[in-house]
Amino acid sequence: MLIETHAHLDYPDFAGDFDEILRRATEAGVTRIITIGTSIESSRRAVDLAEKYPNIYAVIGVHPTTADESSEDVITPLRELAKSARVVAIGETGLDYHSLPSVELSKDRQTQVFARALQTSTEEQIEADIHDGAYKSKQASLFEQQLDLAVELGLNVVIHQRDAWDDTLAIIRPYSDKLRGVFHCFGGTRAEADEVLALGHLVSFTGIVTFKNGRAVRDVATQIPLWKFMVETDCPYLAPVPFRGKRCEPAYTRIVAETIAAARGVSLAEVANMTTQTAEEFFRFKHG
Numbered sequence: 001m002l003i004e005t006h007a008h009l010d011y012p013d014f015a016g017d018f019d020e021i022l023r024r025a026t027e028a029g030v031t032r033i034i035t036i037g038t039s040i041e042s043s044r045r046a047v048d049l050a051e052k053y054p055n056i057y058a059v060i061g062v063h064p065t066t067a068d069e070s071s072e073d074v075i076t077p078l079r080e081l082a083k084s085a086r087v088v089a090i091g092e093t094g095l096d097y098h099s100l101p102s103v104e105l106s107k108d109r110q111t112q113v114f115a116r117a118l119q120t121s122t123e124e125q126i127e128a129d130i131h132d133g134a135y136k137s138k139q140a141s142l143f144e145q146q147l148d149l150a151v152e153l154g155l156n157v158v159i160h161q162r163d164a165w166d167d168t169l170a171i172i173r174p175y176s177d178k179l180r181g182v183f184h185c186f187g188g189t190r191a192e193a194d195e196v197l198a199l200g201h202l203v204s205f206t207g208i209v210t211f212k213n214g215r216a217v218r219d220v221a222t223q224i225p226l227w228k229f230m231v232e233t234d235c236p237y238l239a240p241v242p243f244r245g246k247r248c249e250p251a252y253t254r255i256v257a258e259t260i261a262a263a264r265g266v267s268l269a270e271v272a273n274m275t276t277q278t279a280e281e282f283f284r285f286k287h288g
């Protein structure tokens with residue numbers, strides 16, 4: 001029995017064969033699936049799915065990469081959605097500096113470098129830096145709002161962090177005695193994992209642990225205590241080997257768990273039991 005703790009079942013990728021996907025998950029022993037909202041609209045769809053299917057639960061939140069399109073106030077609509085008894089956490093929320101405006105600009109410039117005067121580039125660079133700052137502070141505001149709401153509702157938080165480690169930790173640190181977070185799709189070092197665990201938070205691992213170049217993450221998944229992590233797919237992304245590059249789905253949670261079990265030299269049942277217990281405590285499923 002496994003719990004898929006991070007799926008995006010509301011994405012159009014799954015619309016064509018939704019019931020087949022659920023059947024394959026059940027056959028693989030993945031008995032519960034947590035579907036994660038990435039915007040207000042996506043969170044609403046997540047709640048709808050969770051209210052329709054008894055083995056699906058919803059996490060509602062606004063993803064940092066949707067910050068630009070998001071309204072300033074996300075607490076009000078999320079608080080409304082959280083009235084559903086099927087909502088088991090807030091997220092995914094956090095910080096993502098991977099595609100900052102200045103980064104996009106420099107990518108752009110590589111192809112156009114000869115066409116631009118230096119002066120223009122400098123002005124553009126200043127402009128991009130201003131956009132970076134605005135984008136980062138909007139992400140931080142959305143993140144803090146969602147942490148505040150989680151505290152208010154007594155829920156835990158699913159955290160997305162990419163290329164923004166220090167700022168993410170700085171924001172979550174003061175909340176660490178009021179809620180627990182899971183650093184989902186963990187891809188950091190052992191030291192970073194230890195930092196998160198020391199604050200009382202958790203990590204979770206995706207199909208990256210099966211990748212040839214996923215050795216470092218696999219090592220972290222092997223070394224940290226068995227009761228400090230959960231398993232997930234982040235589907236439709238990050239399909240594990242041998243499905244790498246294809247559409248991912250919740251059934252593959254089993255491959256993630258099997259890979260970690262093999263790397264740790266323990267049985268699949270042991271990883272399944274422990275990660276399920278951890279997920280039950282984290283998400284609480286209190287409303288059944």
Ligand SMILES: [Zn+2]
Pocket residue numbers: 006008036092234
């Ligand atoms: Zn996700």
